[in-house]
Each structure stands twice: as structure tokens, then as C-alpha cells.
Amino acid sequence: MGLLTALLTAPLAPVRGVIWVADQLAEAADREVNDPAAVRVQLAALNRALEDGEIDLVHFEREEDRLLDLLEAGTGPEVAR
Template sequence: MGLIGEVLMLPFAPVRGSLWAVRQVLAEAERQYYDPAAVRAELARLEERLDAGEIDEEEFDRLEDVLLDRLETGLGRGPGTADGTTR
């Protein structure tokens, strides 16, 4: 973008900066949500809840399926950016 374009876009700089910050927060949240280590820890806690009688088999199976889907997605993304690509 040329000098004139930069000058014309100057009033929108705070918005562009805010959007960048929102994207960064979202990317970090997704990284943590799909982190295989975090999902495995949640699976272990889920099994503990089942053993303690806090949840029944049906609830365990439902929640386990959700966690296993997250784990599969997280492993499929691999290291890199939030959208699964590497730089």
C-alpha cells in the first residue's frame, strides 16, 4: 500500500490493532483447547470421575467421544499456527 493509502487508512489503525489482538487471543485459545497434553489430562480426569461415581457410563462415553475428537483434531494440526499450517 502506498503512502496515500496509509494516510487514508490511518483513522482505522486502532481497529486494525484490535483485530490483530483478537486474532492472537483466538489462536492461543485454540492452541490450548486442542493441545494433546491438555486433552489427555482431561481424559484422565474424566476416568477418575467415572471411578468415583460422579458420572455414569453413558455420560462418560459421551464426554469421552468429545475429548477424543479434540485429540484427533489436535494431533492432525501438528505444530504450527492455529489453522494447522506451519510458517
């Protein structure tokens, strides 16, 4: 039965490979976006943009709230710092 199944599903192997690669990329992107260190870098850049006059206070506060929510939603000792 295993050999027959393998032969019948062989044409789907490339599709399974593409799905696996897409899953790996999505997981890596999710880890990078939710990494507390990356969020802190984004917060610092946001502060610089406000100080340099590139963004207004309303935009700053909206983005700051979003980034702080990401930090609060994270887990682990890195967030507690």
C-alpha cells in the first residue's frame, strides 16, 4: 500500500515542497516581526523620525501603541527588560 500511495502521489511532490518552503518563510517572517529586539529597533527609529520632524505626533502615537502592543504580547525574559 505504501508503494502504491507513493506512486500515485508522486506528481504532488513539487507542490508539497513549495508549501513547505512557504511555511518556513512565513514562520521566519513571524519570528522576525515579533522579535522583541526588532520591535525595540523599530521604536527607536520611530522616535528618531518624530524628533527629525518626518512624522507627526498622531502617527507617532498610533505606531508606538502598535509596537508596544507587540512587545506586551511577546513572551520570554527578553520582554521583561
